[in-house]
Amino acid sequence: MQIGEVAARTELSLRAIRQYEDSGLVVPSASSPGGFPLYTDADVDRLMVIRRMKPLGFTLEETRELLEAMDRLAVDRPGTDAELSPEERSALVARVRGYEQAATARVAELREQLARVEEFAGSLRARLGTTTPA
Known part of the structure; x- marks a missing residue:
């Protein structure tokens, strides 16, 4: 395309x-x-x-590192030249898992921020409902 x-x-x-x-x-x-x-x-x-x-909030370098790890894992084929050693595979899986954990933590932080913003917007709506129009 x-x-x-x-x-x-x-x-x-x-x-x-x-x-x-x-x-x-x-x-x-x-x-x-x-x-x-x-x-x-x-x-x-x-x-x-x-x-x-x-x-x-991931940097371009972090994005590149994750994509490279995913690429290497994707071509891992037993019995071929692309086969990874158990140590290499384990290290790559750990790297991807680390990014998954970082993403999960960042999502939790964003949810907390969203809750604070929603609370603030709600307080503004409540205030507007209790005031007389100008």
Whole structure:
């Protein structure tokens, strides 16, 4: 698919997608005969990981580290040159698990912030309900 469709599916701007390309976080899987980049569903999945990490405050370097770990785990095939040693696999799984735990902690922090904001908005609504119009 072309970048416009990818942008619509991921809700990312064309500029953001190009920045992620420039930083090496995502590489289009193919090119059209005219030289335009083409993306696969796997590329879209990768962009969705990036999109989901950003509001949680992960840096581009952290995003790159997680994507690399996920890539290496994805190509781990027993009996092939891509097979990881048990130690490598364990380290990669631990790295991904660490990101999952960090994401879970950040979600909890965001829920607390949301609760405070909702409480504040409720207090403003209550105040408006008890005052006379100007």
